[in-house]
Amino acid sequence: xxxxxxxxxxxxxxxxxxxxxxxxxxxxxxxxxxxxxxxxxxxxxxxxxxxxxxxxxxxxxxxxxxxxxxxxxxxxxxxxxxxxxxxxxxxxxxxxxxxxxxxxxxxxxxxxxxxxxxxxxxxxxxxxxxxxxxxxxxxxxxxxxxxxxxxxxxxxxxxxxxxxxxxxxxxxxxxxxxxxxxxxxxxxxxxxxxxxxxxxxxxxxxxxxxxxxxxxxxxxxxxxxxxxxxxxxxxxxxxx
Amino acid sequence: xxxxxxxxxxxxxxxxxxxxxxxxxxxxxxxxxxxxxxxxxxxxxxxxxxxxxxxxxxxxxxxxxxxxxxxxxxxxxxxxxxxxxxxxxxxxxxxxxxxxxxxxxxxxxxxxxxxxxxxxxxxxxxxxxxxxxxxxxxxxxxxxxxxxxxxxxxxxxxxxxxxxxxxxxxxxxxxxxxxxxxxxxxxxxxxxxxxxxxxxxxxxxxxxxxxxxxxxxxxxxxxxxxxxxxxxxxxxxxxx
DNA sequence: CCGGTGATTTAGATTAAGCTAAACCCGAAT
DNA sequence: ATTCGGGTTTAGCTTAATCTAAATCACCGG
Numbered sequence: 260x261x262x263x264x265x266x267x268x269x270x271x272x273x274x275x276x277x278x279x280x281x282x283x284x285x286x287x288x289x290x291x292x293x294x295x296x297x298x299x300x301x302x303x304x305x306x307x308x309x310x311x312x313x314x315x316x317x318x319x320x321x322x323x324x325x326x327x328x329x330x331x332x333x334x335x336x337x338x339x340x341x342x343x344x345x346x347x348x349x350x351x352x353x354x355x356x357x358x359x360x361x362x363x364x365x366x367x368x369x370x371x372x373x374x375x376x377x378x379x380x381x382x383x384x385x386x387x388x389x390x391x392x393x394x395x396x397x398x399x400x401x402x403x404x405x406x407x408x409x410x411x412x413x414x415x416x417x418x419x420x421x422x423x424x425x426x427x428x429x430x431x432x433x434x435x436x437x438x439x440x441x442x443x444x445x446x447x448x449x450x451x452x453x454x455x456x457x458x459x460x461x462x463x464x465x466x467x468x469x470x471x472x473x474x475x476x477x478x479x480x481x482x483x484x485x486x487x488x489x490x491x492x493x494x495x496x497x498x499x
Numbered sequence: 500x501x502x503x504x505x506x507x508x509x510x511x512x513x514x515x516x517x518x519x520x521x522x523x524x525x526x527x528x529x530x531x532x533x534x535x536x537x538x539x540x541x542x543x544x545x546x547x548x549x550x551x552x553x554x555x556x557x558x559x560x561x562x563x564x565x566x567x568x569x570x571x572x573x574x575x576x577x578x579x580x581x582x583x584x585x586x587x588x589x590x591x592x593x594x595x596x597x598x599x600x601x602x603x604x605x606x607x608x609x610x611x612x613x614x615x616x617x618x619x620x621x622x623x624x625x626x627x628x629x630x631x632x633x634x635x636x637x638x639x640x641x642x643x644x645x646x647x648x649x650x651x652x653x654x655x656x657x658x659x660x661x662x663x664x665x666x667x668x669x670x671x672x673x674x675x676x677x678x679x680x681x682x683x684x685x686x687x688x689x690x691x692x693x694x695x696x697x698x699x700x701x702x703x704x705x706x707x708x709x710x711x712x713x714x715x716x717x718x719x720x721x722x723x724x725x726x727x728x729x730x731x732x733x734x735x736x737x738x739x
Numbered sequence: 740c741c742g743g744t745g746a747t748t749t750a751g752a753t754t755a756a757g758c759t760a761a762a763c764c765c766g767a768a769t
Numbered sequence: 770a771t772t773c774g775g776g777t778t779t780a781g782c783t784t785a786a787t788c789t790a791a792a793t794c795a796c797c798g799g
Contacts, residue, residue, distance in 0.1 A: 302747090313787075315748070320785095366635060376625055385616055522757090523755095543777060556758070557777090563755085
């Protein structure tokens with residue numbers, strides 16, 4: 260048996276955050292997602308919109324989260340996740356994406372349905388089950404929509420993608436991912452064989468939200484402006 | 500396409516009971532289990548013991564369940580499940596046992612750990628996921644502890660087993676099942692290769708809770724009286 | 740620098756689920 | 770038949786999470 264060096268590697272469970280309620284975890288996840296977008300503190304109304312609750316409910320919850328140490332909350336000036344809060348969020352995101360991958364892979368659940376199921380189960384699987392699912396799938400790095408899965412240590416590969424509608428005509432790219440939360444969109448893409456990993460080339464585009472014409476696997480598709488905004492692609496030079 | 504006769508077969512989902520909270524489902528399951536044991540209405544204290552809550556909490560919940568139509572509750576005289584309540588209970592039991600089977604089968608989770616995980620997840624899987632899990636396993640009839648899984652129509656095979664400690668010396672039987680909720684007991688049995696389906700023969704017994712000596716696969720084991728009370732076996736004539 | 744407006748917070752209620760402590764009921768035992 | 774005790778219910782509180790409506794803040798424009 261190889262020599263052990265336990266001192267440098269604390270037991271996994273010790274890093275795990277204290278158990279949180281479904282609501283607490285959902286707030287952490289939402290704040291985390293909003294922080295990815297623009298910088299600066301997250302406003303009450305942004306959270307209220309995303310979580311579909313009344314603004315006053317958000318205020319109340321932010322106070323609780325601050326007391327729990329998951330959030331720094333300054334009345335009238337929004338909230339930011341603490342490192343602990345980030346850990347809670349990433350833990351839930353890891354659960355969510357692993358579950359999505361597992362449902363799609365092991366149970367052949369269609370691409371557009373895994374999100375809703377994962378949205379609930381993410382709060383209720385044990386760390387043991389998380390590990391078993393991850394191992395069973397060969398510790399995947401991406402979920403079925405192409406979103407990166409945080410590592411067990413909760414590191415998340417940072418985003419090197421841009422939106423499809425930002426590409427110039429003639430540019431080639433690899434379709435990386437699309438939001439997992441719109442079933443209709445997912446079905447549409449799956450229906451024409453466009454999935455993460457697909458190589459594509461922009462062959463034309465209309466301005467003002469007009470369609471983007473892309474060539475995928477030798478076939479041309481006209482993708483609506485709204486869709487092209489949500490599809491994220493990786494280009495050669497986005498790796499620079 | 501074959502001619503349809505939808506009238507005789509309502510859509511499955513229409514039979515499903517209204518969504519219930521975790522607590523409601525747990526009460527339904529507990530009442531169902533207690534009704535299996537002795538006949539007659541279930542008392543407040545029996546429920547309080549089993550669910551580990553205060554008796555007054557049970558009283559409050561029984562009122563709610565009565566209003567929800569899951570239970571008939573007569574103050575001071577206990578409660579009985581209505582047909583709807585039975586359906587809720589069986590639905591949860593089906594979830595529980597399918598999840599146990601799936602965790603053991605598809606994720607190699609040990610026999611003694613599946614119960615705790617299933618106890619939570621049973622409340623949160625969708626009907627779609629339930630169906631997929633069942634299909635993936637080939638629509639099993641038994642969970643890993645040998646407990647029967649209710650069918651999709653919520654029929655539950657009735658119990659033809661007796662306890663091991665009720666057998667006479669010399670009798671042969673097939674080990675059918677054991678309670679899923681005692682991990683130590685499960686580990687003990689698994690450790691000596693005694694699992695549901697094992698053929699056994701009683702070769703000796705001591706009275707007053709003394710051990711039962713059984714032969715399994717050519718090896719003799721001394722099983723403590725407490726254990727022998729919880730192990731259920733199927734004998735030839737128990738089928739009569 | 741003052742006012743208005745929209746975002747935010749406070750105030751007060753509600754629902755589900757639980758608790759303790761006190762009151763109450765039922766049936767068994769004298 | 771009356772009493773007594775254990776089991777049950779009631780009363781009153783607590784916590785988490787939500788709501789509506791009212792009050793309040795912050796900041797931008799004049």
